[in-house]
Amino acid sequence: MSSEEKFDAIVVGGGLAGSAAALTMARAGLDVMMVERGKFCGAKNSSGGRLYGHSLEKLIPNFAAEAPVERKITQERLSLMTEGGALSFQYGSDKLENLKYPSYSVLRSKFDKWLADKAEEAGVMLTEGFLVDELVVEDGKVIGVMTGGEEFDADV
16 A cells, blocks of 8 residues: 655665755755654664764754764774784874864764754654565665555655
């Protein structure tokens, strides 16, 4: 059973890449659906990470003023490890504090939800709590997804 509405694009997964892609397409005027299997985007993430700000700054200027970032990265450490030991180098500088595009530590569950909310604000139809059961393929091209017993169609 096909859905009545056909989307320009369907994005599977509401992580960083999925939300950024959906947001970009929605801002370009496309009708976008994003399907996330978790109860909310980021619900499946239990770790943090380092977010390099240069790309996200282009997508959402001054994002760090409102995004749930934990802290700015102000030191770098490189460790060379072997079975028997490790050698580490640490670098700290005011330059890391004042970069045009700094990087930040983030908790992915909080950050992914925030970015998905930005995509939804831009017009993305966000469907959470649904696992994509299969891709709908016609003539070798993916034209939709099956989720929750319903088919959703899209150009891509």
